[in-house]
Structure formats: structure tokens, C-alpha cells
Amino acid sequence: MSAITVRVPAKVNLQLAVGPLREDGYHDLVNVFHAVSIFDEVTAAEPGDVSAAAPPLTVRIEGEWAGEVPANDDNLAVRAARALAGRAGRSYRADLLIRKSIPVAGGMAGGSADAAAALVACNELWGLGLPPEDLMEIAADVGSDVPFALFGGTAVGTGRGERLSRLETAGSFHWVFALADGGLSTPRVYGECDRLREEAGTDPGRPVASEPLLAALREGDAVALGRALTNDLQPAALSLRPSLAHTLHAGDELGALGSLVSGSGPTCAFLAASETHAAEIAAGLKNAEGCRAAVTATGPVPGAEVVG
Ligand code: C5P
Structure with a gap:
């Protein structure tokens, strides 16, 4: 096979409890991940330039967010491919092409998604045949959110978020995502969370999964799920980007069943009652302060999969 293309979803955190x-x-987490239908595509191809001087791994990025992603060895997809080659014990070559739709540094794990897709694509391109458990292990070394992008669906992550158990869900949920201009750095948001807690003298204690949230997922109850959404990083994201409060408020005014900052932000997520309701919220949010664009999606969807 001379090229393999893998499609991989974005995620939203339905509960992010930070210890x-x-x-x-790192922080111990209870992290309820939910894969949604905003996808990146990563193609791994046999390299055009096979001269000894050519770098073994190259990357190109296409799409709306292309200018905001490093097209060098720091790219998470390149790091993942390098880690995979390292595990296989030799140097492999590939040209990677990433078609981006997932917002960059948006709290939707776009970089982690590309890393997961690169693992699946290169495993196939190089004929390594590593089983999913091995890919999950390599994924966890690349980043805390990478294993979930392989896993997909809805799952709870513990430890630093990388130890996953699948969660039972019923039906499909309708989402709206308000994308912001500019990203937020994940380490900075965690640091701000620690700072705010220290300032307030609060002890977060051991993170625990929300029973009402798990029940709402099991029953496919969107109203109950909307009420149960929580994110311990939200105060920190709002402190660093106060305009997000306007975005969240605008979604609430438009009748969202629930709203929260996605992961470390700045993307805000809104749960809708139906596809039509989601389209209405998205149309209304387009005029909200600090909102660059609003897109609709459904979840859960599968994790990284070969599409060509
Ligand atoms: O694992 P990953 O590289 O994706 O994490 C990015 C950063 O997010 C870490 O360097 C750390 O600052 C923060 N983080 C954390 N606790 C976690 C996961 C991430 O503090 N459980």
C-alpha cells in the first residue's frame, strides 16, 4: 500500500474533574471524553524523496487552521510516527498530510487526534501489524488525550486521563461548538487552575465521576446531561479569556440544554435538544462576542479509522 488515510474525531469533555x-x-483526572463529528484526516504516504539526505518524516498541513500548526518535528503527528518507528526498532519513512477541520489549541484535542491518526496510518503503511493495546501504550506516551482519539465513543479517563474505560450511552447527542479566535495553552490553563485554587485556599480532593452524568449518558437523556456537564478548568479558562463568559451566556440565552468550556478551552460547547435546535443555536451564536464561527456536530462517533 503506498498511502493510507485515517479519519479521526475531535472530543469534548462532558466532565473534567481535576485533582x-x-x-x-500532571493532575489526576476524572475525564469523561465524548468523540464528536468534527474530523481531521491524516494521510501517510511512501515518501517522494528517498535520497539519504531527505528527512525520514515530513508533514504538510491543509485546511482552515493550517497556518497555526507547526509543520516540523514538533508536530504531534510526526512525534507519534517517530515513537511508533522507535517501538518497531528501526527508522521508517513517511510523508504525512494533515487535513485540519478540528480547531487548533481549542480544547478539542485536535493535535492529539492527528497523533492518533498518524499511529494508525503508519502502523498500516509500514505493515507493522501492532495490536490496538500497543498503539494505546505509545499514544499515552505522546500525550494524555491521544489514547482517547484511538478509542472514540464515550469513555472515562483516569490517571492523567490516559487510562480509559468505555461508557455505555444511548442514542446520539446534538452539539454546537463556538470557536474562538486564538488558542489557549493547556499547561497555562492547568497552571491558572492551580493558582486560583491556591488563592482561594481550596483543596480539590480526589476527583470522582458524576453519577447523574453517567446515568444521563446511559439513558440518552439530553436534558439531564445538559444539567450534569462540568469542567473544573472552566474558571481558569474564563480567567485567562474573560470574553468566553459572553459566549456561554449567549448560548444559554438561545436555549442550550447545557454549556461549558471544552477541555482547556477556548472552544465553548452547547448541548441542543435536536438537530434543528442545534442549527438555531449555531445561527444565533455567530453574532456573539468573541465567537469566530459556530459549528454543529453529533456524538458519540468512532475513534481513528482507516478510510482509504
Ligand atoms: O499530556 P499532554 O502533553 O497532552 O499534556 C499537556 C499539558 O497539560 C501537560 O504538560 C500539563 O501541564 C497539563 N496536564 C496536566 N494534567 C493532566 C493532563 C495534562 O496538568 N492530567
């Missing part, structure tokens, strides 16, 4: 800062710089 105290650990000694390794």
Missing part, C-alpha cells in the same frame, strides 16, 4: 497537582507536573 491536586502531582509531583510529575
Whole structure:
């Protein structure tokens, strides 16, 4: 096979419970991930230039967000492909092409999604035949959100978010995402969360999964799910980007069943009652302060899969 294309979804966190800062710089989490129908596509192809001087891994990015993603060795897809080659114990070559639709640094795990897609595509292109468990392990080393992009669906992540268990859900949920101009750095948002907690003298305690949230997912109850959405990083994201409060308020005024900042932000997520309701909320949000664009999506959807 000379080229493999993998499609991979964005995620929204339905619950993000953040424990105290650990000694390794991470936080223990209870992270309820939900894969939604905004997709990036990653193609891994046999390289055009096979001269000894050519770099083994190259990357190109296309799409609306292309200018905001590093097209070099720092790219998460390149890091993932390098980690996979390392695990296989030799140097492999590939030209990667990423077609981006997932917002960059938006709290929707776009970079992690590209890393997961690169793992699946290169595993296939190089004929390595590594089983999903091995890809999950490599994924966790690349980043805390990468395993979920392989997994898809709805799942709860513990540890630093990388230990996943699938969650039972019924039906499909309708979402609207308000995309903001400019990203927010994930480490900075976690740091602001720690700072705000220290300032207030609050001890977060051990993070626990929300029973009402899990029940709402099991029953496919969008109204109950809307009420149960929580994100411990939201105060930190709002502190760093106060205009997000206007976006959240605008979605609430438009009748969203629930609203929250997605992950470390700045994307805001709104749960709608139906496809029509989602389209109405998206149309209304387009005029909201700080909102660059509003897109609709459904979830859950599968994780990274080969499409060509
Ligand atoms: O694992 P990943 O590289 O995606 O994480 C990015 C950053 O997010 C980490 O360097 C850390 O600052 C923060 N983080 C955290 N606790 C987690 C996951 C991420 O503090 N559980």
C-alpha cells in the first residue's frame, strides 16, 4: 500500500474533574471524553524523496487552521510516527498530510487526534501489524488525550486521563461548538487552575465521576446531561479569556440544554435538544462576542479509522 488515510474525531469533555497537582507536573483526572463529528484526516504516504539526505518524516498541513500548526518535528503527528518507528526498532519513512477541520489549541484535542491518526496510518503503511493495546501504550506516551482519539465513543479517563474505560450511552447527542479566535495553552490553563485554587485556599480532593452524568449518558437523556456537564478548568479558562463568559451566556440565552468550556478551552460547547435546535443555536451564536464561527456536530462517533 503506498498511502493510507485515517479519519479521526475531535472530543469534548462532558466532565473534567481535576485533582491536586502531582509531583510529575500532571493532575489526576476524572475525564469523561465524548468523540464528536468534527474530523481531521491524516494521510501517510511512501515518501517522494528517498535520497539519504531527505528527512525520514515530513508533514504538510491543509485546511482552515493550517497556518497555526507547526509543520516540523514538533508536530504531534510526526512525534507519534517517530515513537511508533522507535517501538518497531528501526527508522521508517513517511510523508504525512494533515487535513485540519478540528480547531487548533481549542480544547478539542485536535493535535492529539492527528497523533492518533498518524499511529494508525503508519502502523498500516509500514505493515507493522501492532495490536490496538500497543498503539494505546505509545499514544499515552505522546500525550494524555491521544489514547482517547484511538478509542472514540464515550469513555472515562483516569490517571492523567490516559487510562480509559468505555461508557455505555444511548442514542446520539446534538452539539454546537463556538470557536474562538486564538488558542489557549493547556499547561497555562492547568497552571491558572492551580493558582486560583491556591488563592482561594481550596483543596480539590480526589476527583470522582458524576453519577447523574453517567446515568444521563446511559439513558440518552439530553436534558439531564445538559444539567450534569462540568469542567473544573472552566474558571481558569474564563480567567485567562474573560470574553468566553459572553459566549456561554449567549448560548444559554438561545436555549442550550447545557454549556461549558471544552477541555482547556477556548472552544465553548452547547448541548441542543435536536438537530434543528442545534442549527438555531449555531445561527444565533455567530453574532456573539468573541465567537469566530459556530459549528454543529453529533456524538458519540468512532475513534481513528482507516478510510482509504
Ligand atoms: O499530556 P499532554 O502533553 O497532552 O499534556 C499537556 C499539558 O497539560 C501537560 O504538560 C500539563 O501541564 C497539563 N496536564 C496536566 N494534567 C493532566 C493532563 C495534562 O496538568 N492530567
